[in-house]
Amino acid sequence: MTPRFVGIPEVTEVPSVAVVIDVMRAFTVAAWAFARGAERIVLASSESEALELKERHSGWLALKDGAPAAGFDAVNSPGLITSAALAGRTVVQKTTAGTVGALAVANAPLVLCASFVVASATARFLRAEGAGPVTFVVTGEDGRADEDLACAEYIGQRVALGDVEAAPYLHRARASRAAADLADGLRRGYQGVHPDDVELCLELDRFSFAMVARREEAMTVLRPVEVSGD
Incomplete structure (x- = not known):
């Protein structure tokens, strides 16, 4: 595998395999949502779309x-x-970078979303699939975010x-x-930030599943896929 690392603005063609990275915090949150029982995560292109999807589907969360x-x-x-109590629920997620990056490559034959908490499972999935050249979409800071690039x-x-060596x-x-x-x-006391956020984002291999995004009913849907150990 010869990896390619690009920012969202550099996604100008559909890659054969894309791994979209958002460590702080979208795809750490997504992994935790699955761990809390969410069935699937629908990636929305805007906050208004997220709310519209929630309104149209009883029981969905935004x-x-x-x-x-x-x-x-x-x-x-x-x-x-x-x-959060998410067992069996569908979550609609809209974030500044992660969901934008995933939607930018949504038409690729294989799309995975990842962060450190699912890093090794993602690597095992790629090896098992025999994936060819992989494009890593580094979503933060137009491809310069070091936490995403490091992951x-x-x-x-x-x-x-x-x-x-992960250290x-x-x-x-x-x-x-x-x-x-x-x-x-x-x-500064901003709402939407928790004291444990950074540590949770750095919890290497907390989960044993990869997160695969596919097109379903005109939506880009993220689901967990359990991956056996090395």
Whole structure:
């Protein structure tokens, strides 16, 4: 596998295999939503679309970035979703970077969404699929977010080499601008930020499933796929 690392603005053609990375916080939140029992996550292109989908489908929940807002049931914080009751529910997710990146490559034959909490499972899935050239979509900061790039590089190395020392990659994520922004938001008392968010985003391989996005009924739908160990 020869990986390619791009930001969202650089997605100009449909890749054969895409892995969309958002560590802080969209795809850490998505993984926790599945761990809390969510059946599927529908990726929305806008907050208005998220609310429209929720309104049209009884029992669906809507999740967004930032502070709580009318109509939304949750915010994009792993610390705030770890206790959510989501068993059997469909969650509609709209975030600033992660969902945008996934929708940018939604027509690719294989799309996975990932963060550190599902990193090794994602690598195992790619190896099992015998995936060809992989395009990693680094969603934060137009492809410059070091927490996302570190995670993408770690997964790429896990695919290529198997066992890889994770500490340097996690250190980069901990020292990233996104981690600092979350800490600053916590100090300032911003809503939608939890004290455990950064640590939860850095919890390597917390889950043993990969997250695969496919087109279903004109929607881009994310589902967990259990992956056996090495």
